[in-house]
Amino acid sequence: MLNNKKRLLLVCFAAFISQAQAEVLVILPESGPMARAASSIKSGFMSAYALSEDQVPLKFINSDKKSIKTILAKNLNKKTQLIVGPLAKNEVEQIVALNPNVRVLALNEVEQQAPNVIQFSLAKQDDAYALKQILLKDKVSQLLVLRQTGHEQESDLYLMSVMSQLGQSAQMVQDVPKKLKKGQGLLLLGDDAWVNQLSNLPKNNVYAQPTTIEENQPIPEGLKFCDIPALYEHKWNDVAHAYLQQPVSMPYQRLIAFGADAWMLSELYLKTPKIQNFTLEGRTGDLDVNSQRVTRIPHCYQKQKNTILPL
Numbered sequence: 001m002l003n004n005k006k007r008l009l010l011v012c013f014a015a016f017i018s019q020a021q022a023e024v025l026v027i028l029p030e031s032g033p034m035a036r037a038a039s040s041i042k043s044g045f046m047s048a049y050a051l052s053e054d055q056v057p058l059k060f061i062n063s064d065k066k067s068i069k070t071i072l073a074k075n076l077n078k079k080t081q082l083i084v085g086p087l088a089k090n091e092v093e094q095i096v097a098l099n100p101n102v103r104v105l106a107l108n109e110v111e112q113q114a115p116n117v118i119q120f121s122l123a124k125q126d127d128a129y130a131l132k133q134i135l136l137k138d139k140v141s142q143l144l145v146l147r148q149t150g151h152e153q154e155s156d157l158y159l160m161s162v163m164s165q166l167g168q169s170a171q172m173v174q175d176v177p178k179k180l181k182k183g184q185g186l187l188l189l190g191d192d193a194w195v196n197q198l199s200n201l202p203k204n205n206v207y208a209q210p211t212t213i214e215e216n217q218p219i220p221e222g223l224k225f226c227d228i229p230a231l232y233e234h235k236w237n238d239v240a241h242a243y244l245q246q247p248v249s250m251p252y253q254r255l256i257a258f259g260a261d262a263w264m265l266s267e268l269y270l271k272t273p274k275i276q277n278f279t280l281e282g283r284t285g286d287l288d289v290n291s292q293r294v295t296r297i298p299h300c301y302q303k304q305k306n307t308i309l310p311l
Contacts, residue, residue, distance in 0.1 A: 022056045022057065022079060022081050022270075023056065023057050023058075023059055023077075023079040023080050023081065024056055024057070024058050024059065024080070024081060024082045024083070024084060024266060024270070025059050025061060025075055025076065025080055025082070025083045025084070025085075026042075026045070026058055026059065026060045026061065026083075026084045026085055027061045027063045027068070027071060027083065027084070027085030027086040027087075027091075028041065028042055028060065028061075028062070028063060028085050028086070028087055028107075029062060029063050029064040029087060029088070030060075030062040030064060031062065031064045031065075032064040032065070034064075034087055034088055035064070036252070037087070037252070037255055038087055039246075040246070040248060040252040040253075040255035040256050040259065041087070041107065041255050041256070041258055041259035041262065042060075042259060043242045043245065043246050043256055043259060044238065044239060044242050044255065044256035044257060044258060044259025044260035044261075044262075044263075044283075045084075045259035045260065045262050045263045046242075046259075046263075047238040047239070047241050047242035047245070047256075047259075047260060048238040048259070048260035048261075048263035048264060049263045050238075051237065051238050051241075052263065052267050053267075054267050054270055054271065056081065056270055059075065061075055061085075063085065063086050063087070063088070063091060067094065068086060068091050068094035068095045068098065069094065069098060072095075072098065072100060076100060076102070080102050081102065081103075081270055081273075082102060082103055082104075082105065082266055082269055082270060083095075083100060083102060083103070083104040083105070084104075084105045084107070084262055084266055085105075085106065085107050086106065086107065086108075087107045087108055088108065089108050089109075089110055091108075092106045092107075092108045092109070092110050092117075092119065093110050093112060095114075095117060096110060096112045096113065096114040096117050097112070097114075099114035099115060099116055099117065100116060101116065102116065103116055103118070103269055103273070104116055104117040104118065105118050105120055105262060105265055105266060105269065106118065106119045106120065107120060107121065107258075107262060108121045109121045109123055109293070113292050115291070117292075118265075118289070118291065118292060118293065118294060119292065119293050119294070120261075120262065120265065120293075120294035120296075121294075121296075122228075122254060122255075122258055122284065122296070123161075123296065124157045124158045124160075124161040125161045125164070125165075126285065126295060126296040126297065126298065127158060127161065127209070127210060127226060127227075127298055128158065128161035128162045128164070128165045129165060129297065130226035130285070130297055130298045130299075130300055131162065131165075131187075131207060131226050131300075132162075132165045132166065133300070134207070134224060134226065134300045134311060135166075135185060135207075137311075138185065138205055139183065140183060140184065140185035140205055141169060141183040141184075142169050142170075142171065142181075142183055142184050142185070143162070143166055143169060143170045143171070143184075143185050143186075143187055143207075144171055144172075144173045144177060144180075144184060144185065144186045144187065145159065145162075145170055145171065145172050145173065145186075145187045145189060146172075146173050146174075146175070146176060146186060146187070146188055146189065146190075147159075147172070147189045147190060148189065148190025148191065148194040151189075151190055151191065151194070154191075154211070155189035155190070155209060155211075158189065158209045158211075159189060162187065170187075173186075176198055176199070176200060176201060176202075177202070178200070179202065180202045180204070180205055184205065185205040185206070185207060186201075186202060186205065186206045186207065187207045187208070187209075188206065188207070188208045188209075188212065188223075189208075189209055189212075190212065191211075191212060191214075192212055192213065192214040192217045192218075192219075193217075195208060195212055195220060195223075196217070196218055196220065198220075201220055201222075203221070203222050204222060206220070206222060206223055206224065207223070207224045207225060208223055208224075208225045209225070210225055210226060210227035210228070210254075210298070211250075211251065212225065213225060213227060213231075213250065214249075214250055215249065215250050215253075219303040219308070220303065221303055221304070221305070222302065222303060222304070223302065223303045224300060224301070224302045224311065225300065225301060226298040226299065226300040226301070227254075227298055227299070227300075227301065228253075228254045228257050228258075228283065228284045228285065228298060228299075229282075229283065229284070229285060229298070229299040230253075230256075230257035230260075230283035230284065231250065231253055231254070231257070232299070232301055232308055232310070233299070233310070236257070236260065236283045238260045239253075239256055239257050239260050239283055242256045242259075242260070243256060254284070257283035257284050258283075258284050260283050261282040261283050261284050261287065264280065264282065264283075265280075265287075265289070265294065268280075276290065276291045277289065277290050277291070282296070284296055284298070285297045285298040285299060286299075299311075
C-alpha cells in the first residue's frame with residue numbers, strides 16, 4: 001500500500017514537473033507599425049487563455065527590429081512545446097525557412113511552406129471563397145463590381161481574391177445599374193458612408209466586402225456580406241470580455257476574434273500533439289485545418305428590416 005502511494009506521488013510529481021517545464025513562445029511586435037494590430041490579437045489570445053483549462057506558461061517575445069533567427073536562438077529550448085506567431089509576412093517567411101523542430105502556428109500566410117509551420121490568417125481569399133458560395137446559392141453567374149473612387153487600394157486584395165475565384169464572370173462598372181438582369185449580382189467595394197449614400201440600389205443580389213460594415217452604422221436593406229461570426233453571433237465570452245476591456249473599432253474586433261481562435265488552436269495542439277487534420281467552429285469562421293494551413297470559412301449574413309440574419 002505504501003509503495004503504491006509512493007508511486008502515485010512520483011507520478012503526480014513528474015506530471016507537475018512536466019507541466020512546469022512546458023512553455024509556449026508567442027512572437028508578436030510590441031512596437032512598430034504592426035503593434036496596434038498585435039495588441040488586439042494578444043487581447044483576444046489572453047482572454048481565451050484566461051478562460052481555458054490549460055494554463056501552460058506563455059512567454060511573449062517582442063519581434064520588432066529583431067530577426068526570427070535571433071529570437072529563436074535566444075528563446076527556443078527544451079521547454080518549448082509550441083510557437084505562436086510571428087505576425088509580419090517577412091517574419092513568417094523567415095520562420096518557414098528555419099522550420100523549427102517544434103510546431104509553429106504562424107499568424108500570417110506566405111507562399112512558402114514548411115512541415116512544422118501551420119499558417120493561420122484572416123486571408124482575403126477565405127472571404128472571397130465564402131462570397132462565392134453565396135453567389136452560387138443565389139444563382140449569380142455574372143458579378144458586377146462597383147468601387148468607391150479614391151479608395152481602390154483598400155479593396156485591391158479582396159478584389160483580386162474575388163477575381164481569382166470567379167474569373168471572367170466579374171465585370172467592373174462605373175455606376176449603380178438601373179436594374180440587374182437575371183443571373184447578375186452587384187458587389188460594392190467601399191466604406192459604409194459611401195455605400196449608404198448610393199441611391200436606387202437593387203433590392204436583391206447586392207453584396208459587400210466585410211470591411212464595409214461598421215459598428216452602429218446603417219446597412220442597406222437586403223445587403224449580403226460574409227464576415228467573422230464573433231461580431232454577429234454573440235456566443236464567445238472571451239471575445240466579448242476582451243472587447244469590454246479594450247473597446248476598439250470593428251477591424252480590431254476582428255483581430256481580437258483572430259487572437260482568441262489562435263489560442264483555441266494552440267490549446268488543441270498542446271493537448272493532442274499528434275493531431276494533423278481537423279475542423280473546428282471558430283470565432284473567425286469554420287476552421288478546416290491541415291498540416292500546413294488553417295482554411296477559414298466566414299459566415300454570411302443579410303440585413304433584413306432591423307436585423308442581421310445568418311444565411
